[in-house]
Amino acid sequence: MTEHPGTDYLSAGMTLRSWLTTHDHKRIALLYALSITAFFFVGGLAATLMRIELATPAGDIVSASTYNKLFTMHGVIMVWFFLIPSIPSTLGNFLVPLMIGARDLAFPRLNLASWYLYLGGGVFTLAALIAGGVDTGWTFYAPFSTLFSNSNVIYALIGVFIVGFSSILTGINFIVTIHTMRAPGMHWFRLPLFVWAQYATAAILVLATPVLAMTLLLLTLERTLGMGFFDPALGGDPLLFQHLFWFYSHPAVYVMVLPAMGVVSELVACFAKNPIFGYRSMAYAIVAIAVVGFLVWGHHMFVSGQSVVAGITFSLLSFLVAIPSAVKVFNWTATLWHGRITYEAPMLYALSFVGLFTIGGMTGLFLAALALDVQLTDTYFVIAHFHYIMVGGTVSAYLGGIHFWWPKITGRLYSDRWARVAASLLFLGFNFTFFPQYLLGIEGMPRRYYAYPAEFQTLNVLSSAGAVVLALGYLLPVLYLGWSLFRGARAPANPWGATGLEWQTSSPPPVHNFIETPTVDGPPYAYRPRVVSPQLVTAREGTQ
């Protein structure tokens, strides 16, 4: 039963049962990776059907009701079953213990439970899909969801409720692990920024998700028992629902983006062979984004009937969150300066993130301006904005991270040439899909509509065509990464010459991560010294 300490985690137990009952954070990460990929393609299928419909002005492929169900399932699946768990539950699960020098997370069985909860939630959500879908939008606004929708709302609510607990357990696990299990010498300001990002993300998961859970419960009670929390006819308030819903759902978008930022820091430092510029301010910026992210939810409610006082307050607070985000963009850029930059696929993904996140972030500022938002809300401008962040940002970073740590996780090397092709296709396809949507939004095309006036067709066709290229960019990695599992060259411990404890153990790592617990005695990102001005040397190598 006890294996030789050097056995790698992939070889220790080959049965299905050993995988399904594993306590190993690395195996659980892979279980998650497979599951979220499957859901990604289901959500992507919904999007494909939507883009096919939107290639022509008339609503001719599907009915209006079906279209409502498509965008709802796309949103529900992509948000809760792909984006939220994506980096934390795959890369985070795999890497956090390795990066801090621990043997596993604090609560391995809770980690496995977390995955089963994810699956349980998935079962209910797929049941909703199979039973005929849900048409309320992923936002489940009352009173439509409680009184008027005839679709399978309850299944979806239960599904999301359950998957919320998956998030909460992951969050608790990460926070406790990072606080209590760092290796000797691994002080807070020696942690890789990826770990800082996971920590902040975990805090959001722990504090925001319970609010969603109770809100969905109230929604379920209202729909099934006719209770009146949100129904004006019974003395309730629809805006109470929106406050509660967005109190979770806005921080949720930072759950999606912060881990991505953590990945990007690792990638940019490695492929510029430079320490991260302004390490401490990067760490503080991560915390600031998480904190301020809790203060801005009302910007989703500017035209809902919210008071003007609240609207102004939320607008001003929303401007604030751009500041730490900008700090990060500037620091990544400065990290490149005087670097020995190479353009392997992970770097292409990282640079994509920086550019696309900047565009998405700036358009977020437009939307935060109260007066502008009145014009732009519920148009394609908003859709373009959040897809620039979530797809241009998070998915790029996720893929970049998958490529970067692939050798560590699988012990195999993949074809970087094909990977660069995929990254380029992704970048091109993404921009062709979503940039036209900014223009459509400004011109007034509403979101969640399956038909539109003829003058919008050109931009819509461009967008749908771009989606084809984007899809190719997603499919290619499945092929060459899958290929590498069987025919790829064996990876050394540190193929990229990167810093970080995870690169000091074998690829793939042993079951308990390290043969001997490492000790840390220097700052992170200790890439080779360069010849620069003395002030920059002090700034870059970080303070202790």
Add this chain to the structure above:
Amino acid sequence: MPVSRRPSVKPPSVRAYAWTWIGLLVLLALTTGSAFLPLGRMNLALNLLIALAKALLVALVFMQLARDTPVVRAAALAGWFTLLLLASLALLDFAARSL
């Protein structure tokens, strides 16, 4: 270094626990009794204050939060602060609706 417990601080004695219990029951009597006095809005304020006092007794003594490190106390308070945030901004909206 221990993250949760400060070893230098002693655990509460049986007496401390007993006095806390008595204190809680006294507060219960107080809150129930004061509810019968016509104090208008002060009834609510008083009840909440007493509830807070009870909560602090339970948390600091029974749950030994007084002995715990800042990390644990931060975890203990985090939920309350977040809730306060939700409540204050949401209630701000509700209060300002008619303005």
Add this chain to the structure above:
Amino acid sequence: MTNATLSAEGPNPVPQRTAVAVQFDDAAQQRDADTLGMWLFLATEVLFFGVLFLSYSVARAHFPDAFAAASRHTNLLLGGTNTAVLLTSSFTMALAVRAAGTQDARSARRLLLLTATLGAVFCAIKLTEYALDYRGHLVPLLDFAFDVDLRQGALVFFLLYFATTGLHLVHLTIGIAIVLVLAWRTGRGAGPRHAERVEVAGLYWHFVDLVWIFLYPCLYLVARA
């Protein structure tokens, strides 16, 4: 680096070299992790219940008279007694934690059983109250009857009453089950981690008490003057 075997507790307990799970370096780290983990879980519970309290606040501001009238229909004697029962159970639980920590297995066991008993008493009183509420036509959707002017608000009050106390009861029942399991394990050679487990369970128990401390005035004391 010695890899400690995972502690095995169950029908065939293996003589344990150590009770520290393999991912931890030592017992102190394990204890830190368990304590912090439970507090974080309690933080999520604060927010979970907190949403109900927020809904209550919004509704009460909207229906002040109905809430006042409805609250007067709650059974203050049973509710107040229950509060005393739960506060006392926190006292006995704290003593149980202390006894487990000082290896006084007999006292710990008795105190844990006493705590569970008090919890059960709470449940019995609560269910009695529910039965009385039903007879008084105060259960929404089950033949609810109230003064027609205040009916809408009273309905919301009692919706929240049953939702919050019901959820609280579920949490309490889980707590009772945990305490009973711990009582059963105490004194059966439960192992070095036992005291720690009792302490962590204690945190949960006290939290259930905390929720009730705030529920009591909100539901029973709105307008007794």
